[in-house]
Amino acid sequence: MEGRNQTLLVTEFIFLGFSGVHKGQSFLFLLFLAIYLFTLVGNGVIFTLIQLDSRxxxxxxxxxxxxxxxxxCYSSVTIPKILANxxxxxxxxSYNQCMVQMFLLMTFAGTECALLAAMAYDRYAAICQPLRYAHLMSRSVCVPLATTSWIxxxxxxxxxxALSTNLTFCGANQIHHIFCDVPPLLQIACSDTYVNEMAxxxxxxxxSLGTFLLVVVSYIFILSAILxxxxxxxxxxxxxxxxxxxVVVIIYFGMANVNYNRPSTGYSLEVDTLISTLYCIVIPMLNPVIYSLRNKEVKEALRKVLGGLKKGSDLPH
Incomplete structure (x- = not known):
């Protein structure tokens, strides 16, 4: 109970990630707002096109x-709080908001790892088993794969x-980060963090590594089939x-490895801020660009929707 009472003394945490920025606060606010809006619009457009276009x-x-x-979800967990700050x-x-933010962030991070592995299996089935693709990737297979990724x-x-809520901080509340995550919290905890570090x-x-190896194995078979x-x-x-x-796999798993498998001494505050910004803020913005920039099907679906909207606006009222 004593340890728990000590934890409750820390009612809020202070992010030090942008503590050195004084005159550029307005610029950073506008920059992160632009990134967030681009992420929402870009991913929203892709999601909507997939639902509307039967192709x-x-x-x-x-x-x-x-x-x-x-x-x-990734962006919405971190950027709105950064903008408010x-x-x-x-x-x-606050302490409770920190725990919720960390819980959601870790959920989405683990889900994305599993989802990228499922997408690699889909590409394996399409290229290496084209005659059996409809059976291997039927709806009765895809839905459980997606559900399992979220679980x-x-x-x-x-x-x-659960492990983090049992940490004690003894008054230390300055986080060398821009949002709540496990590694920076372990750095300021005054209780034994061995179990947390092992977890x-x-x-x-x-x-991370397990799902990444599944992706690697899938692409070994894919490359062999392509050759x-x-x-x-x-x-x-x-x-x-x-x-x-x-491309998404290389960027995401690369940044995840740098973010979570950091050296025992940690990174400098500037490097930590850069890594966390790239990992949880910039990557979600890039994914729509990567998937639509050279994707003819997505661009054709967008033209079809825009064409339909234009025709509708040209009709007499």
Whole structure:
């Protein structure tokens, strides 16, 4: 009970990530607001197009719609609080809000790892097993895969959040970060963090590394199948179907590894701020661009919707 009472003495945490910025607060507010709006609009457009256009009712776009939802959730967990702090010029968060933010962040992080692995399996089935693709990626397979991805992230988050609520801080409340996450909280805790650190390492193996290895194995088979295609045109077409997913995987897992498998001494405050900004704020903004920039089906669906809206506006009222 004594440890619990000590924890309750810390009613709020102070983020130090932007503590060195004094004159650029307004610029950063506008920058993060622009990023957030772009993320909402970009992912919202992709999700809406997938729902409206029957040509996008395929397993690949089914998983992409879940990824778009995740990116919106990711950004909504962190950026609104950052914007509020810039607006009030007070970079704080209450203890309870911190725990909720961390719980949601870890849920979405674990879910995205599993979802990217499911998307890799979809690409494997499409390229390596084209004749059995309809059976391997039927709706009775896709829905459980997506559901399992969300449950996977939720279970991982429950474990870390439950362990974090038992930490004691003894008055230390300055977090070297821009939002609540497990590693920075462990740095300021005054109680024994061994169990928390072990849980973080185990989660890194199963949640992050495990799913990443599934992606790697899938792409080994995919690459082998592509190399067996005789025509250059066929190879390019096959590779183009998974190029966007591969780029997202490299960026996401790379940044996740840097964020959670940090050295024992940690990073400098500036590097920590940059890494966390890229991992949870910039990446969700980039995903719609990566998936739609060279995707003909998405661009055609967008033209179709915009064309329909234009025709509707041209009708006499």
């Amino acid at each position: 996008l009712h395929s397993p690949m776009y089914f998983f992409l719609s879940h990824l778009s939802c995740l990116d919106v 810039f607006w009030h010029q007070r970079h704080t968060i 996977w992230g939720l279970l991982d988050s429950v474990i870390h959040t 973080l390492h185990v989660a890194s193996v199963f949640v 067996r295609i005789r025509s250059n045109t066929g190879r390019r077409k096959a590779f183009s179907t998974c190029a966007a997913h591969l």
